[in-house]
Amino acid sequence: MNPSGNQVMRPEIASSWRRTSMSGLRPESALDGLHIAEFDTASRLMRAAGPVLDELATRLLDTTFCIALADSSCRIVDRRFTDQRTELALNRISAVPGAQFTEEHAGTNALGTPFEVMRGVAVHGAEHFVEALKAFSCYGHPIRHPVTRRIEGVLDITGLTRDANPLFAPLLQRAVEDIEQRLWEGARLSEKRLLRAFQHASRSPCRAVVAIGGEFVLTNRAALDLLEPPDHAVLRDLVSGVTGSVARDLVLGSGAAVHLRAEKITGTADGFLVELTPRARTRLPVPRGRVAENRRPGLDQQLAELSRGAGPVLIAGEPGSGRTSAARAIAASRTVQVLDAADVVVVGEQEWAKRLRSPKPGAEVLVVEGIELLSDALCAGLARMLADDPGVRVVLTSAPRSELPPRVLSLAATCPSRVELPPLRNRTDEFAPIARTMLAELRADLRIAPSALEALIAQQWPGNLRELAGVLRGITERRTAGDITVADLPAGYRDAGRTARLSRRDRAERDAITEALRDTGGNKVQAAQRLGISRTTLYSRMRALGVSR
Incomplete structure (x- = not known):
């Protein structure tokens, strides 16, 4: 397809048209009904960009060009005009503050397309996918945070002309550099606020205080005595994603039990002040040996209690999460026989069923590994065995219960005791x-x-x-x-x-996105449908969560 009628379509425009078509948008689609949502008028992007936009608008006096700023979700958050005709024209296509001008909603354009390809893009006249935009010529350039390198927004200059204008690229690139410099200065100010908060909280030498910023950690002497180097990574993870304050009990790497209280520092992007209060003068023992592989609060105790009990047990978890170690912990010192469902393909169903029905002499605990691999007939046979008195303690291991097919879920339900092992x-x-x-x-x-x-x-x-x-x-x-x-x-x-x-919630979201992409063979449209979100939202979350597919 040739948008200009007499030129070959540029590769970046052709790719954009394909993405737009896949989203279901059509060239004749109207843009006068785009959803308008609220946005943060005091965001760090708005604060950094405001003076730059003022200066840029002054330079464009007596022209038909306008400036538009979009945030990290490609939602328009600011516009500047010097000509009322341009303002009215943009209002007719819903290019107003609060409108999300992604390719999915508005087709190829100088806000959504730079947002997708993460570099500056010019879109002129007929290169726009939607007919309503073909009267405009524009250039957009992404704004990256100088510290995190994440896209903070997109700056666009638009005019009522179908022709390319050599002013666009250098003018916008210089403006973007100015905004990024102001973002950097804001980050330095954030560091100063973090330091002041740390100094204020550390006035008492008995308080163990830690200040966590984007690229550094500050500790006073009391905190230094408590913390081991690995604890810093744990603290950073605990405060990630917190918007206010959080309090919880924690066992440090040394075995010291402390009460943690963390609070977001006002005026910083990712600054937190953490106070650690020892709960006791004694230190908790740090488990050693193989059982420690499964360590989490209460798990060792749960396995120990199950080892003293009777009846079948289900241990569920992802491959490699310690299912076999947990099963052996339940068996304790008793003699164990392991029967792996993966062996069915080697020995056949009849021989495997025979081994199930007749455990080896002297076996006190029968561990059946990977029950999700069993056929309907073998699941039914194992369920009948559990209903009768098998003569041995039976421990089953499986994939996470959320991934089990109905026949295996029915078998798992026959186990009154269940252990769910978390992924690493x-x-x-x-x-x-x-x-x-x-x-x-x-x-x-x-x-x-x-x-x-x-x-x-x-x-x-x-x-x-x-x-x-x-x-x-x-x-x-x-x-x-x-x-x-x-x-x-x-x-x-x-x-x-x-x-x-990433916070734990973000990691769970990342896992869901990765699984959807894997199940759909990397097809982002199908993955978005499976997740119940738009394709643009999927792209945005993939960037934010570091999903590289």
């Missing part, structure tokens, strides 16, 4: 002790440096504990003493990126 990516509080236990088992006298720990915590760990063990084993093959730094990590595990700042 959701066990930030325990990550350092887990890694320390693994290193001890590998007989390596190594310590994980805080920066390396933060990078490891930020990973998704689809292989869970098994994957972490493999990474640490590889490191110990190269060195056996000293600090593990980021440079010692495998290349794919070195970049903490923005996921290191």
Whole structure:
């Protein structure tokens, strides 16, 4: 398709047209009914951009050009005009403050398209996808935060002309640079406010105070005595995503039990003040050995209680999350026989069922691994066995219950006792002790440096504990003493990126998006439909959460 009638379509415009078509928009679509939503008029973007827009509007006096500013969701938050005709023309197409001018809603345009491709783009006349925009010529350029490098918004200049104008690109790029500089100055001001808050809270030498900013951590002497290096990564994770204050009890890496209270520092983008109050003078023991792999508050006690009980038990969790270790913890010192459902394809259903019905002599606990792999007939046979007296204690392991098919859910329901093991990516509080236990088992006298720990915590760990063990084993093959730094990590595990700042809720959202993309083969339109969100919202959340597909 040729938008201009006599020129070949530029690649970036052609790609934009394809994305727009996939969203269901048509060239004849009207733009006079776009939804208008509220926005933050005092955001850091608005504060940084205001003076720059004022100066830019002065330069454009006596022209038909206007300026539009969109935020990080591509919603228009400010406009400046020097000609009333342009203002009226934009009002007719709903290009007004509060309107989301993404490609999904308005087609190819100089706000939505730079937002998608993350670089400056000019769109002239017939290059616009929607007919209502073809009277305009415009250029848009994304605004990146100089510290995080995330897109804070898009700045656009638009005129009532179909012709390209050489003024657009250099004028907008200089304005964007000025806005980014003001964002940087705002970040420095944020650091000063964080320092003042820390100094005020640290006036009492007995208070253990930690100030956490985007790129640094401040601790007073009392906090320094309490914290070990890995604790800093845990504290950062606990405050991520908090908008006000949070209070909770916490066990530090040293075993010290403390009460944590964290509060967002007003006037900072991501500054938090944390106060730690020791709950007792004694230190809690840090579990060692294999049982520590499954450590979380109450889990060790739950497994110990189940080991003293009777009746079947279900242990559910992702592959590599410690299901087998938990099963052996329940068995304790009793003799265990393991029957793996994956062996059905090797020995056949009849032989596998025979082994199920006739445990080996002397076996006291029968562990059936991976019941989600069993057929309907084998599930029914196992359920009948559990209903009768099997003569041994039976422990079943499975994938998370939310992923089990109905036939397996019915089997799982026959177990009155159930344990759900969390994935490693959701066990930030325990990550350092887990890694320390693994290193001890590998007989390596190594310590994980805080920066390396933060990078490891930020990973998704689809292989869970098994994957972490493999990474640490590889490191110990190269060195056996000293600090593990980021440079010692495998290349794919070195970049903490923005996921290191994600809250638990954000990580759950990231998991849902990743799963939807995997199930749809990377098709973002289908993934958005499956998640019940728009394609533009999906793109926005992927950028914010660091999903790279």
